[in-house]
Each structure stands twice: as C-alpha cells, then as structure tokens.
Amino acid sequence: MVERQSAAKKIDNGREDTDEYQRLRTLLLGDEYEQVIRHRITQGDIQRVANVLSEAFHERNSKDQSLASEMSPVIESAIDTSIKNNPSRITNVIFPIIGPAVRKAVASALADMMHSLNHLLQQSLTAQALIWRIKAWRLGVPYAQYAILQTIQYRVEQIFLIHRETSLLLQSCSAEGVSYQDPDLVSSMLTAITDFASDSFNQESDSLNVIQFGELTLLIESGPFAILAFAVRGAITSEVKQRIIELIENIHTRYASQLEHFDGDITPFEECHSTLTGALMQKKKVKAPQKPWLAISLVSAATLVALFFGYQHWQQVRTVEQFISEVEQEPGYQLLGYRISDNQLVVNTLRSPSAISVEDMKARMTAPEIKVKIIEKVAAIENPNYFLPTLTQKYGLDLKFEFIDNNRILSVTGKTTPENLQQLKQDPMATALFDQITTDNLVILEPEPEQLAYQRQFRALVNDINNQFFYFESATTQLKESSRKHLEQTIVDLKSLVNLQQKSQLSVLQITVSGYADGKGTNEANQILSEQRANLIKSILQANGIENELIISWGLGVKDLEKVPLERQRRVGIQVLYQEYGANQ
Amino acid sequence: MISKKICMVGAFAVGKTSLVRQFVESIFDEKYHTTIGVKIDKRQVSVKDKMVQLMLWDIEGVDVFTEFKPSYLRGASGVIIVADSTRPKTIEVAKQIKHEVELTLSNAQFLLLINKSDLAAKWQPTENDLIHLDIDSNNIFNTSAKTGSNVEKAFRRIAELVLDTQVNG
Structure with missing residues (x-):
C-alpha cells in the first residue's frame, strides 16, 4: 500500500521513471494486463464490433423502432441488388409462398366481386339509394361524394407536413378522388390562420388544434420544428388523433437535423411521402357483416331463368324429334325435310293420295310443343316414278319401276349391305307405292369379319x-x-x-x-x-x-x-x- | 426544389396586393380592395439554374386603425417594403415598419419598392431616408403594378438575394 502510494506520487509529480511506472502496472494488474493489451492489439475493430453486433441490435430494438426505419432502405436496396444480380434465387425463395398467396388473392377477389356487385345493387336499387340521390341533388353535391359521406365514419383526405418556422410546405398527400387546392397555399394559409388566432386571443403558448367547417375537420398537431395537419371528413376518433401524434414524433426523430437547419430545400423530405400516404386512413361505418343477399338472389334468379329456358328448349327438341319419327313411320308419307324457323316447325312431305290427310295424321299424333306447319305434296300413285329419285337418294341404290300383271314392282340393282336392303323393304313410302320388291340382280355384300x-x-x-x-x-x-x-x-x-x-x-x-x-x-x-x-x-x-x-x-x-x-x-x-x-x- | 417565404409590407393602399397580382397573374385591376389579415400567393422563378418557389405573403397595410402584426413575418427570408410615390407619408411608414421587422427577423433580405411610377412622383427618397432605411440602392426599384414596369425585375432580385443568403449561410 505504501509502495503503491509512493508510486502514485511519483507520477503526480511528473517525474516519471519508465521502469518504475512499468513496475507499478505489473504490480497492480499482473499478468492479466499483458494479456488484455495483447488481446486488444491482435483483435481488430471489425472483430470487436462483430462480437457484439447482434446484441447491439437487440438492445437498440428493445428501446425504440428507429433501427427498423434505418434498416429498411438498406434492406430495400439489398433486395434490389440481389434481384438484379440473380433473379432466380429470389424466385426460388418466394416460390413456395406464391401458390397459397395467389389462391388467397383469387378467393378474396371473388368475395370482393360478390360484395361490390351487392354494393352496386344496393346503391342503385334500394329505396335508401333513391333517398340519397335526392338528398345529394338538393345539396348540390355529386351522388358518389354524398354516398361516401353516408358510409364512412371518417376518412383522412389530405395530409400536410409544414415547417413550423417558415410555414413552408415540406410534403403533402391526398386520398384518391379528393379535389383540393394548391397544398403550398393551403399550408401557408393554415399557418397564417393559426397565427391570427394566437395573436387575436393572446394565447402565445397555445396553438390552434382543430379547425372545423361542415363535414371537414382540420386536425393540427405541432412539434418543435414541424406541423402536421390532417384534413378529415367525418367523425374523428381517438385512432386518428393517436396516429397524428405518432407520425409527428416519428418525423421529428427521422428528420431532426434537416428540420432544425431547414433552409427552404424540400428535397430531403420527398422520401417521407410514402409514410404520409400510409396515414391516409379511413373507417367505414360498422355494419353487421351480412351475406350479400341482393347479389346472391340476383345470381340465383339468373340461374333459374337460364335453367327454365334450357329445359324448355330441351323439351321442345325432344317432342319435335318424336313427332318427326312418327311422320316417318306413317304409311303413304315420305319425309322430305324439316326445319324450325320463327318458332314454328315446318315439315315438308310427299303424300300418296291413298294415305290419310295431314289433319287426320296430326290429330292422331302427339303434338310437339311448337306450332307445326306441314307442307305436303300429293303425288299420284299412278306415277311411282315420281318418288323414285327420293328413294334412290335415300338408299343409294339403282331403282326401277316396272308394271307387270297389274302389280307395281320395284326392281332393285347395284350393291348393298343386308341392313340397307332391310330398311328399304320396310320403308313406309316403298310399301305404300309398290306391291312387290325384286332383288334378283342385287349384289348383297357380306360383312367383313x-x-x-x-x-x-x-x-x-x-x-x-x-x-x-x-x-x-x-x-x-x-x-x-x-x-x-x-x-x-x-x-x-x-x-x-x-x-x-x-x-x-x-x-x-x-x-x-x-x-x-x-x-x-x-x-x-x-x-x-x-x-x-x-x-x-x-x-x-x-x-x-x-x-x-x-x-x-x-x-x-x-x-x-x-x-x-x-x-x-x-x-x-x-x-x-x-x-x-x-x-x- | 427550394421554397422561400417572402413578405410584402407597407402602408395601406401602396399597391402590395396589386404588385403580387401583377407578378403572379400579370393582371392589374383599378379597383381597390383592402386586404384583411394576409393573402398568400406563389410563383416559381429560376435563378442561376435553380428553381425557387416564392411563397408571397401579402400582409395587410398599416394605417391608424391597424397595427403591424409581426407574427406573419416569422420564418421569412425576404421582406419587400412598399411605398407609394404619390404619398410622401408612406416612406415614413416604411421606415417604421423596417425597424419593427428587424426586431422579429435577424437575417432577412430587404427590398424597397416605390410603387405607382406610372403616376407623377410627388417625392423622392432623401439621403436621410436611405441612411435610415439602410437598403442598398441596387435593392430599390421604382415600380408600377399597373404597367408592370420593374415588377418582374424586383421579384427576381429578391429571389436572388434570398438564394445568396442560403449559399453563404
């Protein structure tokens, strides 16, 4: 102890003896001192920082959010560089989440579509919409604007960030579809009005916090160097007030020195535009979540109508087919063709005079669900040649009419399959016209095994x-x-x-x-x-x-x-x- | 871009509002409207390849009923004092205003405009006036809001002055 004091005295007096000083250090700190010195020399700054980097991040992050806002531009540009250098890498990383994300997006887009259809119907069809339209017309405002007013609780329409000292506009933004005056002038005028109010009522320390006119409220929050103003339509909630305070604090932290030394250059504040845009909040009037009944009923009604007409058409086609096949079977009738035009079935037939009349035939048959018009051509039985081209065309055979011993004979030549010949023999036209069909010169083709x-x-x-x-x-x-x-x-x-x-x-x-x-x-x-x-x-x-x-x-x-x-x-x-x-x- | 606040001050009816209107909109209206409180306008001018946005605060004129309100001056980089060449009294008001402005603003640039040069001048600033005002003769202009004479020149001059302070400061 004595030795230590005396050594200290020597230093105080400035008579430093290097050896003595060295000895004192060795006595006080021993071998550890050498170790520490060596350690500090060999370990560079970089390594020292590296050792505590993550702890430092943790420590700072638990204090405030500044780390996140400082890091975000770095991370953005890092991602940007990474994508430019090797796009496939990022693609591989995000690939597994793309599928679920797309599915979710599609599902929500469909739900949105249903809701917006419902919204549209509500807006155009309901009694309330009609009343709103009349009210909007009486107030002289566009219907869309009036409807927004009725459906929102509040909406932040415009935000101004103003330098407090000079009342110059640093940055501003506005919600979509809001018409507004030149923000530079508005911000200056706003400051002038607040100054005027302070002057007029001798409230040096206080400033104007709220200006209200009609549906629009101007919410003003002053910081030491900047003023933030929200133009809000509707009823302001504590949410908005909280947000404006947070935002002005955040801006003061981020731009402390730029705000303090502001000389008219607004360029540094351009980057906070996105932050301001993020604060353009709005809240719809809370309504109990409803099923979009209007849209559902419209869609179902459309489906029912489509089904009804579809069924009717199918029924019609079915009965027409039934009717046509009955006409084909009718003895003495030959169907030449049919078509449906102007909601009417037109049937062209050849009729032998011996066959029953068109009216009788129609009466006997099941009437199709459509108006029927039968155009008949009555062909004299004495001249079966008249019918031959029809049959020839139908069966692809060479046909000849012969009249032997008072018998009308149809002689068939050429080549045909047994099925085709069978059909000809049963054809109502052929049986009505001819007494006999001869096939002596007909070659019957055997079916290929x-x-x-x-x-x-x-x-x-x-x-x-x-x-x-x-x-x-x-x-x-x-x-x-x-x-x-x-x-x-x-x-x-x-x-x-x-x-x-x-x-x-x-x-x-x-x-x-x-x-x-x-x-x-x-x-x-x-x-x-x-x-x-x-x-x-x-x-x-x-x-x-x-x-x-x-x-x-x-x-x-x-x-x-x-x-x-x-x-x-x-x-x-x-x-x-x-x-x-x-x-x- | 650079924005600067400029204030127009002076006695009543010297033509502050008309000067601003001539500069911003190139319009002159014979009718007189008194300004209550403040009117604000803006125009961008390019000085030495830089765009400067001048926010022009047209402050109500000073008369026996209206006292000068210094709070409108806060943060201004330049002050344009306007006098009327047909009313000698207005230079006295100008002097008084300059004095009051200097109490509020320490670093502002000043410009003196003697307006209504289209009419026959009833007075000229005396040497005593100039000493009292302490404004460089380069920064004094005879203007006419009616004909537009020297208006553009004067406002460009104030833009240059406030930009110079920025570079030097």
Missing part, C-alpha cells in the same frame, strides 16, 4: 414401327429432337399393337432393338456406342410399360455402306416379329 379388320390394323402398325428409325447426335447417345417425337409415337403404336393381339389373333414374338454408329472413330468405340444407343431405346421402351420379356437389343457397330450419310448411320431401329395365335402349339 371383325378379326380380319383387326389383323389389317395390326399389320399396318407393325409396318409403321419397322419403318421408323431414331437418329442421334454425333458421338453421343443424345437423341435428335425430331426422333424424340417419333419415339413417343412408336411407343403409342407398340402399346396399341399389344392390345390388338387378342382381337386379331396375332401375337408379338419379339421386339428387336438394333443400334448403329457412323463410320467415324475406332471400331471398338463405335461398337460400344451402338450398344449404348440400343440399350437407351430399350430402357425407354421398358420405362413406358412395354413388356421387358419381349425386347432384345444389340449394337451392330458400323454396318452401313459409305455412301449412306453419317447422320443417317447414327441410328436405332425397331423390328417387331409376330405370328398367328397358337402357331407354335
């Missing part, structure tokens, strides 16, 4: 597959783009072929995949490459569900003549071998 058709189809597919080659890029197993498409088609063909086996009674024995290489390079390499190409196609076939047991593949190396172009040589071909069912057994 189904199996044969399937076999023809099978062989055509095999032909297609066998004639298709798949070409490759030079020295690789990379398929050419066009061949890729051909391979897809071939896979479809192979599958159809397998499915046709049962019906055609033909079975696929083997699918041979042969690979080739072009004449360039060593034989060994080409051999390997050709095998690889064949194996690739084989594996693609397998992967697409072609039965593994059927496929064999081999590489043939270089087999082509020299005159074959190299690109045609680099290929794989497929051969399908097949035989008839049970040929082996």
